[in-house]
Amino acid sequence: MKDKPTVEQYLKNIENGDFKAYKCQECDAVVAPPSGACYSCGGTDMEWTSVSGKGTLVSYTVIHVSPDEFVDEVPYYVAIVKLEEWTSVTGRLMGFDPLKPEELEIGMDLVLDYHKGKSGKTYLAFREP
């Protein structure tokens, strides 16, 4: 955990079902997805941190027309979720009917999870607590 965090490792962590965010060593702000500079103070020294996995729904869409890679997964949700640690990430939403998107509520509570898609990739995902 003392290693300097990298984008490659961030993505590997998601693939392994072990999400970690960056934490700014200057001001302790939690940063995810990775950025070369802290949103809050501009600091560039980062370390890994764990997150609670709790978040709320900021906004979302349901993809019906996709690139070839995801064509076997449509229709699927993509959402912006604000983590309890005050940084937002983009992920899939699981456990909701993609043909009834109007039933979701902005601000609803979600928890972090993972979803292995038909594309073979593991996505950062969120579901109801």
Place this chain on the structure above:
Amino acid sequence: MVSAAQTKFGRLKGLTLREIFGEAVDKATIHSDIPKEDIQAAFIGTFIPEMLVHQGHTAPLLIDFAGMRGIPATRHEAACASGATALRSAIMAIESGLYDTVLVAAAEKMSSVSTNKATEALAAAADDKFESSMGLTFPGVFGIAAVSHMEEYGTTEEDMARIAVKAHKNASTNPLAQFQKPISLEKAMDSRYIAWPLKLFDCSPISDGGAALVLTSNEKAKEYTDTPVKIAGTGQASASMNLCDRAHLTSFDASIAAGKTAYEMADLGPEDIDVAVVHDCFTIAEIIASEDLGFFEPGHAVDAIRDGETELDGSKPINPMGGLKAVGHPVGATGVKQIVVIYKELLGEAGKNQVPNHDIGIAHNFGGTGASSVVTIMRRYDA
């Protein structure tokens, strides 16, 4: 600006990128009585020919095909804002005194690949590592913005459909538009979802097309025309690529910043604008852009749309030729085509799509998820 022209937009079967580019250049030069020999440098916009037509290093290739081998030619890439960034470089090159007369030209050939492949190419304008790699598409990006706008301001799917109806109505009298048929509100509302809540008719199409401009110094302009159009202001800004890194999703910071810079340079405000062209890659994008540029208070653009204020004969006409939505969106060419529209409108040469007041116009071109935005303000020579 002493000349401006565009090709037909649409699925231009049998024409390659270079031929579309060459036609745009010819229309802006020899067909407009401007000798190609006068052009000292070319500023070229293309977005992603590497994926669409398997061709990189397009600037020398295209300028050679257009008959101007030898002059400096540089490609500008800022996704959908590629064209307007090429224009900005041209403006800076003339203002610096380096050149007198330059060409801005842009083209994209998109119909040579499948829709899924084009969707994939377009997705390269979003962050590959954290957003597009999990299947977020461009319609999806704007679907997310639409959901936020609907939640915050009560905007409806019908409001967005009204933008599509207006676009198709305006394009129906534009012979260079991809779609030249009006559509009903019902037809727009009944179309299938591409990325909920955006439907087929909320999305700009996949298109081929090109556009070109000739710019020259203030001193030289009268050698070419008695009616040059002045560039009064230009602004550009960037923002985070990732939507999840934005403080809000109901407006685009880069558009607000670029607009502010352009208004200040021109010493004008939103109330001075007679005609606007905004980047309506999706219907919700026109709503947000018209708020970001200060025409309407946040959340109130839809009132103006319901009241017809943004129609051709309204008090604030927006996208009078039909916008990206109905004229087509050959990505790299769009920013230059928008300038062609304002040029024609200001000179009173827009035919059936002429707006009544046309002293001052504005063009808003943004790239990708709104991570690049360019705003250009133009005035008629006598205004």
